[in-house]
Amino acid sequence: MNKPPPIPRNTLENWTILVIDDENDGVEVASRILRFYGAQVHTATNGREALALVSTHKFRLIISDLSMPIMDGWQFIEVIKKNRATTDTPVIALTAHAMPGDRERAMAAGFYNHLTKPLTPATFMSDLLRLLITLPDFEMPNNNKSSSETK
Amino acid sequence: MRSQPRAQRQPSSLWRTLRGRLTLTLVAFSILPAIIIGGVALVLEQSVTTSRSVNQLEAVAELKEQQVAQWLRGAQLVLTTAVSGLEESRLLAFNGLPSSYQVAQRGEWNAGLAKIIEGQSKITDTTSGVLFNEIFVYNKAGVITAASDSIQVGKTVARQEYFQNSVQNAAYIQPPYFDVQRGRLTMFVTRALVQDGVIQAVIAARLETDTLSQIMQGRIGLGETGETYLVSVDSNYLLTPSRYEGYAVLRTYNTEGVTRAFARQNGTGFYDNYQNPPVPVIGVYRWSPELNAALLSEISQAEVQVLFRQTAIATLGVVALTMLIASLIGFIVARSISRPIAVFAPLALQIASGDLSRRVKVRDFAEVAVLSDAFNTMTDQLDATIKQLNTRITEVNTANSALEIATQQAQEATRLKSEFISTMSHELRTPLNAISGFTGIMLQGMAGEIDQEAQHMLERIDSNSVRLLRLINNILDLTRIEAGRVELSSEPITLRESASSWETQLSNLAQEKGLAFVVNIDPGLPTMVLGDPDRIDQIAVNLLSNAIKFTEKGSVTLSLRADGGRWMMEVADTGIGIPPHALGYIFDEFRQVDGSSTRAYGGSGLGLAIARNLARMMGGNITVNSTMGEGSVFTASFPIAASTRTRPLTDVNEQVKVATRE
Numbered sequence: 001m002n003k004p005p006p007i008p009r010n011t012l013e014n015w016t017i018l019v020i021d022d023e024n025d026g027v028e029v030a031s032r033i034l035r036f037y038g039a040q041v042h043t044a045t046n047g048r049e050a051l052a053l054v055s056t057h058k059f060r061l062i063i064s065d066l067s068m069p070i071m072d073g074w075q076f077i078e079v080i081k082k083n084r085a086t087t088d089t090p091v092i093a094l095t096a097h098a099m100p101g102d103r104e105r106a107m108a109a110g111f112y113n114h115l116t117k118p119l120t121p122a123t124f125m126s127d128l129l130r131l132l133i134t135l136p137d138f139e140m141p142n143n144n145k146s147s148s149e150t151k
Numbered sequence: 152m153r154s155q156p157r158a159q160r161q162p163s164s165l166w167r168t169l170r171g172r173l174t175l176t177l178v179a180f181s182i183l184p185a186i187i188i189g190g191v192a193l194v195l196e197q198s199v200t201t202s203r204s205v206n207q208l209e210a211v212a213e214l215k216e217q218q219v220a221q222w223l224r225g226a227q228l229v230l231t232t233a234v235s236g237l238e239e240s241r242l243l244a245f246n247g248l249p250s251s252y253q254v255a256q257r258g259e260w261n262a263g264l265a266k267i268i269e270g271q272s273k274i275t276d277t278t279s280g281v282l283f284n285e286i287f288v289y290n291k292a293g294v295i296t297a298a299s300d301s302i303q304v305g306k307t308v309a310r311q312e313y314f315q316n317s318v319q320n321a322a323y324i325q326p327p328y329f330d331v332q333r334g335r336l337t338m339f340v341t342r343a344l345v346q347d348g349v350i351q352a353v354i355a356a357r358l359e360t361d362t363l364s365q366i367m368q369g370r371i372g373l374g375e376t377g378e379t380y381l382v383s384v385d386s387n388y389l390l391t392p393s394r395y396e397g398y399a400v401l402r403t404y405n406t407e408g409v410t411r412a413f414a415r416q417n418g419t420g421f422y423d424n425y426q427n428p429p430v431p432v433i434g435v436y437r438w439s440p441e442l443n444a445a446l447l448s449e450i451s452q453a454e455v456q457v458l459f460r461q462t463a464i465a466t467l468g469v470v471a472l473t474m475l476i477a478s479l480i481g482f483i484v485a486r487s488i489s490r491p492i493a494v495f496a497p498l499a500l501q502i503a504s505g506d507l508s509r510r511v512k513v514r515d516f517a518e519v520a521v522l523s524d525a526f527n528t529m530t531d532q533l534d535a536t537i538k539q540l541n542t543r544i545t546e547v548n549t550a551n552s553a554l555e556i557a558t559q560q561a562q563e564a565t566r567l568k569s570e571f572i573s574t575m576s577h578e579l580r581t582p583l584n585a586i587s588g589f590t591g592i593m594l595q596g597m598a599g600e601i602d603q604e605a606q607h608m609l610e611r612i613d614s615n616s617v618r619l620l621r622l623i624n625n626i627l628d629l630t631r632i633e634a635g636r637v638e639l640s641s642e643p644i645t646l647r648e649s650a651s652s653w654e655t656q657l658s659n660l661a662q663e664k665g666l667a668f669v670v671n672i673d674p675g676l677p678t679m680v681l682g683d684p685d686r687i688d689q690i691a692v693n694l695l696s697n698a699i700k701f702t703e704k705g706s707v708t709l710s711l712r713a714d715g716g717r718w719m720m721e722v723a724d725t726g727i728g729i730p731p732h733a734l735g736y737i738f739d740e741f742r743q744v745d746g747s748s749t750r751a752y753g754g755s756g757l758g759l760a761i762a763r764n765l766a767r768m769m770g771g772n773i774t775v776n777s778t779m780g781e782g783s784v785f786t787a788s789f790p791i792a793a794s795t796r797t798r799p800l801t802d803v804n805e806q807v808k809v810a811t812r813e
Binding site: 023025026029030032033036067096097116117118119120121122124 | 573576577578580581582583584585586587588589590591592594595597598613616620
């Protein structure tokens with residue numbers, strides 16, 4: 001636990017990721033971890049803000065909460081899946097809902113997969129990587145220890 | 152009247168209605184005797200009519216016979232009387248004359264005879280209807296010695312029909328015969344003149360047959376078509392005239408009656424008579440030896456039939472009248488019997504349609520009165536029962552709606568509880584996310600270097616947040632189990648692999664406390680069992696981590712074995728043990744042995760409750776044995792085959808529905 005995860009710092013170097021959560025703490029925890037591993041992170045606090053960003057940016061991955069005001073994760077995924085430009089963008093649900101069936105429901109709605117809060121750097125990254133390696137455009141970077149050590 | 156259309160709908164059979172059947176039965180029973188009596192009467196009348204006709208014919212024939220006999224006796228008597236005045240000796244004197252007689256002598260005899268029969272060439276007796284129109288005397292040789300017609304004297308009668316009989320009998324009647332010389336029907340009555348016991352001469356008289364015809368033509372008692380006539384055995388000549396025209400006397404006729412009479416039979420018969428065309432008759436036939444002829448007395452069957460028909464019509468009329476009256480009576484009686492009963496049907500229908508106020512008031516017959524009382528009692532009881540039932544139904548409905556409300560309330564409470572737990576879980580996780588997230592970021596050094604003390608405290612925060620998360624997860628687990636929302640899969644599990652994975656997971660923890668971690672696998676353990684691998688992992692980890700948690704020194708031993716269709720996971724420790732009083736509630740929620748130990752050893756006390764609930768859902772169980780100060784043994788047992796309560800996890804739709812409800 002007190003050992004740093006053996007995940008290279010440049011794992012997400014070429015990734016532009018959108019994180020959507022109405023809780024500022026949630027957004028910050030996720031985006032800090034993602035940025036630590038080299039990702040370009042944009043944030044939004046609800047689905048509508050996220051759609052505005054999606055129309056102007058090209059994201060390789062979107063991580064979205066489900067319960068949000070104005071436009072929740074369910075409505076957001078519906079729009080994303082209907083839009084031809086975004087339908088292939090993987091969207092991972094990140095939610096505090098941990099009741100049985102939540103994962104299946106999310107995947108049926110069009111989410112690429114489902115992660116449960118609370119998240120810690122160790123579990124979040126390992127869980128995320130398990131999902132990312134199933135994506136066709138994911139390349140595992142060289143385990144360049146020097147880059148992580150130098151920082 | 153509701154009964155009206157129903158009655159019209161089923162007019163199919165008169166026999167199916169009470170009234171119809173009664174009417175038919177009564178009418179049948181009254182008509183039947185009339186028909187039988189009528190039939191018998193007709194048959195009897197037929198035979199009576201016939202036998203009466205036969206009797207009548209026989210009486211007539213008898214009468215005719217007697218009249219003929221009387222007539223013949225009269226003829227003999229008249230002849231006897233006529234000759235009684237003669238001195239027989241004198242007659243005989245002439246009689247003895249030789250064939251060459253003397254005129255003088257002849258004249259004398261003639262004078263003598265003439266004296267007797269002078270002016271009496273016809274001897275008549277109106278009383279007996281006898282008429283002799285010729286009389287003469289002849290000797291044994293047949294030579295006429297004296298005659299009312301003197302021309303006849305000297306002629307011979309030796310060749311005549313009657314000659315032989317007349318010289319052999321004292322008296323003789325020659326039956327009618329056809330005298331060819333005279334061309335007519337002829338009868339002779341003869342009387343022998345006897346001297347010294349020897350027949351010396353015969354006196355003969357020709358008898359006119361008109362009387363015979365008159366006798367036979369007498370029509371008394373013969374009705375319209377009846378007749379009597381004589382048929383001679385000599386060429387079947389009709390001796391007396393037919394009552395019908397065109398059937399001459401002295402012509403040949405032959406009928407069944409004639410044939411039978413000629414065969415000397417007397418009797419009755421039904422046969423065709425001599426007419427052309429033949430007429431069927433009832434005939435009485437008799438043989439008459441004096442006349443050497445058949446006496447027939449006949450009447451046409453048609454006439455008898457007409458008589459019979461008249462009586463038959465009268466009889467049938469009486470029978471028909473009887474039947475009519477009987478039917479009328481039957482109809483009225485049937486109606487009077489069925490009417491009071493028929494009253495019940497429409498009433499019963501009205502009662503059936505819910506009008507329970509109706510009552511029967513028929514008292515025509517004692518039985519119907521009883522029935523009507525019973526009917527009314529039944530209706531009263533029905534009324535009372537229905538009222539009771541209605542009350543009961545209202546009560547039950549009230550109870551049901553109360554029950555329904557209670558059920559709804561209970562369901563609502565359960566739903567609210569689930570919702571509350573779900574929301575609580577969500578609301579607890581959100582701050583926990585921030586706590587463990589930032590703690591992790593700092594511990595990882597993602598937010599810059601931190602000193603040793605801060606690092607230590609952050610680790611304490613982290614382990615506590617992990618503990619809090621476990622507690623939340625356990626509560627969620629228990630809620631799911633209570634709500635019956637746990638889905639168990641049924642997959643093949645390689646127990647040896649599972650055991651080594653548990654060892655990997657927990658042996659570090661044991662080593663940290665200086666405990667030996669021992670794994671015993673029985674050779675008889677099956678390679679594969681069926682079950683939910685995640686849940687079995689959960690149970691194993693719970694039991695093993697508990698054992699490590701409550702053991703300060705010694706060892707924790709995991710044993711796997713099988714016995715009788717079940718496999719057992721046994722976790723034995725050398726820990727503090729569980730006091731006997733606590734063994735009863737150790738599996739209850741939020742109960743460790745006591746509050747102090749909860750605090751001393753950490754943990755929510757939910758793990759064992761969840762583990763046993765899961766084991767039971769899989770068709771297994773968890774039991775415990777413990778000795779204070781020596782250690783505890785927890786034994787979880789499971790069926791080797793899959794639990795029947797499992798449902799596949801792949802049913803996404805079902806999962807979605809469940810999730811939607813939460």
